[in-house]
Amino acid sequence: MQTLAPSPGRWLWTCRAGFEPHLYEELAWADAAPRLLGEALVESTRAPPLAPAFARQGMRVLASFPLPSPGLSADALARLVAAQPLASPLVLQAFTPDTPSGNTLAPQADALVEALRSLLPAERLLEDAGRAREAGARLISLCLAPGLAVLGEVLAREALSLAPGGRRRMRREADAPSRAAMKLEEALDGLPFEPGRGEVCVDLGAAPGGWTQRLVARGARVIAVDPAKLMPELAAHPRVRHIQESAFAFAPEEPVDWLFCDMAWRPLEVAQLLAKWGRRGWVSYLVANIKLPMKDKNPLLVRVRHILTEDGGWKGLTVRQLYHDRDEVTVTAHRR
Ligand SMILES: C[S@@+](CC[C@H](N)C(=O)[O-])C[C@H]1O[C@@H](n2cnc3c(N)ncnc32)[C@H](O)[C@@H]1O
Incomplete structure (x- = not known):
């Protein structure tokens, strides 16, 4: 299934696969005019004052590219990031919708963000996302979904999660009795x-x-x-x-x-x-x-x-x- 493109200035939300209707409903109740874009991805016109319970991460859309796209390159992303009036330090992240087809795109998304990182001035980048909130940083995320790439940003302080796409992976401790x-x-x-x-x-x-x-x-x-x-x-x-x-x-x-x-x-x-x-x-x-x-x-x-x-x-x-x-x-x- 191809993904619909969100419009710049709108918000892109990602959720657990299968929970899109619940996220959509929350955004509709908040008068944020939601639109289902694809598996695990919903767009809205604004970020509601009350964080949506079913969103793992949300970001304001800077640009989107249909895929495959000759216009999508690390250089093009670097120009987009450089054009933003961003005084704050940046944390660069890549994520994909948490679906089988989304997950196959993860290596490509990571490689693009790695290339983007090498093109931006090192002093603007914050490596440790854990410090992003106190440093007043912005999360700049590249989301790759089937047929679509989206670049977006959110203030770390306002982000639902500091993990890429809200997917806070951790290792299960060997002696943990349960998930x-x-x-x-x-x-x-x-x-x-x-x-x-x-x-x-x-x-x-x-x-x-x-x-x-x-x-x-x-x-x-x-x-x-x-x-x-x-x-x-x-x-x-x-x-x-x-x-x-x-x-x-x-x-x-x-x-x-x-x-x-x-x-x-x-x-x-x-x-x-x-x-x-x-x-x-x-x-x-x-x-x-x-x-x-x-x-x-x-x-x-x-x-x-x-x-x-x-x-x-x-x-x-x-x-x-x-x-x-x-x-x-x-x-x-x-x-x-
Ligand atoms: C999901 S498990 C909890 C897992 C636990 N947090 C852990 O980390 O191992 C749910 C637990 O709720 C308990 N439970 C259900 N009703 C309860 C009640 N009225 N009072 C106390 N515990 C209850 C069950 O016995 C069960 O052990």
């Missing part, structure tokens, strides 16, 4: 603060223990709440207390620092539980994974947001389908 640990690491990556030594974390729906293990590795103390069993070495860990009961029956003895939740349970009931923690002042920071197995996901998310902010008093709410999320989204928030 879930990567969801937690990706969620913590996006936060300006993280749980540290001596802090107390409650982990609701903790078994078999992927999240608890990552929190313990950061030096935190963890109260792991789950009727199911934890990995034996975690259950016996001196900084882990396993409460083998339902999260709906649990209350902390005193306020804690962080609430984590990855419970496989109905989203509205989970949201109400998280709202109770916020309202009662039991915790300061929240990271929760909300399962969305239903067809109509956006109406549910509207209700989840409302419950967390209006009933729970949670602030700075982010709701995002991260790279490691499947039929689910990750929520972060704070009370301070």
Whole structure:
């Protein structure tokens, strides 16, 4: 399937393949006039004030080229980048839609961006994307899709992710009991603060223990709440207390620092539980994974947001389908 070209000045969004209708709906509800361009790619006229939950990355389109195109070269891209009134440092990235046909284009996209990098003055380039936000940098991305190349830009501070196309790849630790640990690491990556030594974390729906293990590795103390069993070495860990009961029956003895939740349970009931923690002042920071197995996901998310902010008093709410999320989204928030 060929990809439709986005217009310069509009926004290009990429999402998990199959989630285009949900992203499209969010953009339509935000009056951003979406258009489906191809697999995992949606265009809109503007970036909505509330980041779309189902977008992995968004960028303002600088130019697009049909492929194959004799006009597409590293020189042409360098001229386009040089023509931008960009005072800030640049981070150059390449991505493709996360689809089988998109992935075959990755080597070509990487090679073009590498060639582009060699044509731009080194002092304008920031190599370490991890520093992009504090350095006030812009992400300049080349997206190669079947039949189309798009060059776009977004301020790192406003970007949904610092990873190319929002695909935050990481290696699964050999001793990780579940894929879930990567969801937690990706969620913590996006936060300006993280749980540290001596802090107390409650982990609701903790078994078999992927999240608890990552929190313990950061030096935190963890109260792991789950009727199911934890990995034996975690259950016996001196900084882990396993409460083998339902999260709906649990209350902390005193306020804690962080609430984590990855419970496989109905989203509205989970949201109400998280709202109770916020309202009662039991915790300061929240990271929760909300399962969305239903067809109509956006109406549910509207209700989840409302419950967390209006009933729970949670602030700075982010709701995002991260790279490691499947039929689910990750929520972060704070009370301070
Ligand atoms: C996706 S798994 C959690 C994986 C975990 N975060 C990890 O990293 O290993 C979902 C868990 O939710 C738990 N769960 C479901 N209902 C629960 C409830 N009412 N209270 C506590 N845990 C619950 C299940 O027992 C299951 O272990």
